[in-house]
Amino acid sequence: MTASRTSALLLLSALTAVSLVGCAIGDALQNEKASEFPTAADVVERWEKSAPWLPDDATDVLTREAPGADPAVLLATSSAPLDTEQCVEVERFSAPAYSVEGAPDPFVDTVFACGDWAVIPADGGWYGWTPNHPDEKAASEQIG
Missing domain, CATH: 1.20.5 (Single alpha-helices involved in coiled-coils or other helix-helix interfaces)
Structure with missing residues (x-):
């Protein structure tokens, strides 16, 4: 050579x-990981985190998260309402740590508190983030 x-x-x-x-x-x-899932079933099966509030009909699910830590956001297409046994509308105290293209403005007056998640309506679906504020989480734990 x-x-x-x-x-x-x-x-x-x-x-x-x-x-x-x-x-x-x-x-x-x-320090951000992005993922895409075609359906809610794929989220349950393949995502390391969980979003129990995510409706079963959800599609085109986008996530952004901190690897190995709590902060995460999720944007999904869905025509189903949130489960009222898991989620309750409360005053918003939290905000997402990450953003997802196509997500609505999270700085609204109220959110649905769904356990560790705060969720708001998105165009054709839902947008949620975790962790939420302790007062939001406490409100959802008092359902039922």
């Missing part, structure tokens, strides 16, 4: 290593 080919291969290897390290650093700095 000629010296110029050897130099070219070394340069290519170095650039590849820098690129891979750069991607890993970018992911670590961003």
Whole structure:
């Protein structure tokens, strides 16, 4: 192998290593994981977190979350109402840690408190975030 080919291969290897390290650093700095699920059943089966309030008919589910931690948001298409045995409308005290393209403005007067989640109507579905405020969670725990 000629010296110029050897130099070219070394340069290519170095650039590849820098690129891979750069991607890993970018992911670590961003500290956000995005996922897409076609249906609510896929969310239940494959997502590491849970959203028990998510209606069974939900489709096109988008999530953003902190890997290995609580903060998460979820946007889903659904025509079903929220389960009134899980969710109660309360004054909003919380806000999402992440955003999802297409999500509504979360700074509304009231939210549905659904356990650890705060949920609001979205265009054609629902938008929720966790964790919610302790007062929101407490209100949902008093249902029934």
